[in-house]
Amino acid sequence: MRVSVIGCGHLGASHAAAMAELGHEVIGVEIDPDKCSTLASGASWFYEKDLDPLLAKHVPTGRLRFTTSLTDAADFADVHFLAVGTPLRADGEGYDTSEVVSAVEQLVPLLNRPATIMGKSTVTVGTVARLQALIADLATVEGIELVWNPEFLREGHAVEDSLRPDRILVGLSAPTALAAVKEVYAPILERGDIELVVTDPATAEVAKSAANAFLAMKVSYINAMAQVCEAVGANVDDVARTMGIDHRIGHAGMRAGIGFGGGCLPKDVAAFTHRVGELGATEAYDLLTAVQNVNRARTTAAANLVEHAAGRPVAGLTIGYLGAAFKAGTSDVRDSPALRLADLLHRRGASVVVHDPEALDNARRSHPHLGFRDTALEAATGADLIVLGTEWPQYTRDADLPAALAEVVREKTVVDIRNAVDAAPWLDGGWTLHQLGRPTRKQ
Ligand SMILES: NC(=O)c1ccc[n+]([C@@H]2O[C@H](COP(=O)([O-])OP(=O)(O)OC[C@H]3O[C@@H](n4cnc5c(N)ncnc54)[C@H](O)[C@@H]3O)[C@@H](O)[C@H]2O)c1
Structure with missing residues (x-):
């Protein structure tokens, strides 16, 4: 499949590399030009065991590439993973979801064919419903689905956990979105030892x-x-x-x-x-x-x-x-x-x-x-x-x-x-x- 990963930090860069290793064609979108150019050179901008070898393997072949342009990602991919940050708000009262909201606001108007957006960032209860309403407002074509696919990886084992997660969790409202989830995770699910939890x-x-x-x-x-x-x-x-x-x-x-x-x-x-x-x-x-x-x-x-x-x-x-x-x-x-x-x-x-x-x-x-x-x-x-x-x-x-x-x-x-x-x-x-x-x- 052609997938994008939006936000190539500790989670996103590891996920993008794992997606390439699983056989997908991957475009990583990273807003920070320094981080993006490091990743595009085939190396990580932070230390995470096992990540550099995967970047060095898949970037030179073009299976995995990095860009600062969401337009490139919208044109290229059918599944878009959101892996941007959700820091604590300055007052400590919940997440600052501005990166997630802004990624959705920028991506959705660029989508000109059906696509599945899969949120991986950790969000508070009620965020997905708000983003679904936002997508309904911004979408210019039918068939833009949003599912939430929280990530459980451990830093220090991010690549291993992305390739061999304990479980895959997806929260969705429309059963039609499940097909894309099953297809993108097929190489993991086909091993038969991982539960796909759908809620x-x-x-x-x-x-x-x-x-x-x-x-x-x-x-x-x-x-x-x-x-x-x-x-x-x-x-x-x-x-x-x-x-x-x-x-x-x-x-x-x-x-x-x-x-x-x-x-x-x-x-x-x-x-x-x-x-x-x-x-x-x-x-x-x-x-x-x-x-x-x-x-x-x-x-x-x-x-x-x-x-x-x-x-x-x-x-x-x-x-x-x-x-x-x-x-x-x-x-x-x-x-x-x-x-x-x-x-x-x-x-x-x-x-x-x-x-x-x-x-x-x-x-x-x-x-x-x-x-x-x-x-x-x-x-x-x-x-x-x-x-x-x-x-x-x-x-x-x-x-x-x-x-x-x-x-x-x-x-x-x-x-x-x-x-x-x-x-x-x-x-x-x-x-x-x-x-x-x-x-x-x-x-
Ligand atoms: N780090 C982990 O091990 C881990 C594990 C599970 C869940 N999570 C969740 O994943 C999310 C990301 O965490 P992280 O540790 O990777 O954060 P991070 O700060 O390392 O990475 C976020 C990246 O997104 C980029 N970004 C922000 N807005 C963007 C945009 N519009 N387009 C493209 N790039 C953009 C930032 O420049 C940054 O590099 C958080 O919600 C976190 O709670 C992280």
């Missing part, structure tokens, strides 16, 4: 928000238990492991730490909370508010742990800070918990010197007041202690790192705010290891 648009909108909120709730739940463990000297990692053995609970998302962040969960939970409040779903509102309150408190809990580890307030200390990305596997620093903590330590008077294998440039731009170094060793040199801010395997799994860092730091004290480190080489090397929700360890 009305409002159900699809709620399902996406509810899924995100549930993941956030799991994270906040185990973090709340970390607080309990700290009060009694218990070990939250053992609590989580024990709980997760029960298949009704599971292990995923059950690692205590600094909390959730990134370009999706924080704003999606905030927008959903606001919406359920508007809808009068009081208990849901209270539950989701608590999820966010636990998450916000993690930054302070982690800063307090750093002070506990240092045995004094951090003012005047130098901290070798490993990690800036909101999680391992991405260069994305949007709402990064690692940077939230680095920022708080800086505000408490510490000198914070950051390294990250992929997110250094983004972190430098968003937090210019912090210090930055090109290697972990340089960031650690002369530091009073080490904080592990992001669970990159090169920090948590490299058995040689503790010994290398020990040569350059003042104190062999490490605070792992992701509870992710492989402890043995640190403890064997004489380090004191501090983690959230579990007793301090030292050999």
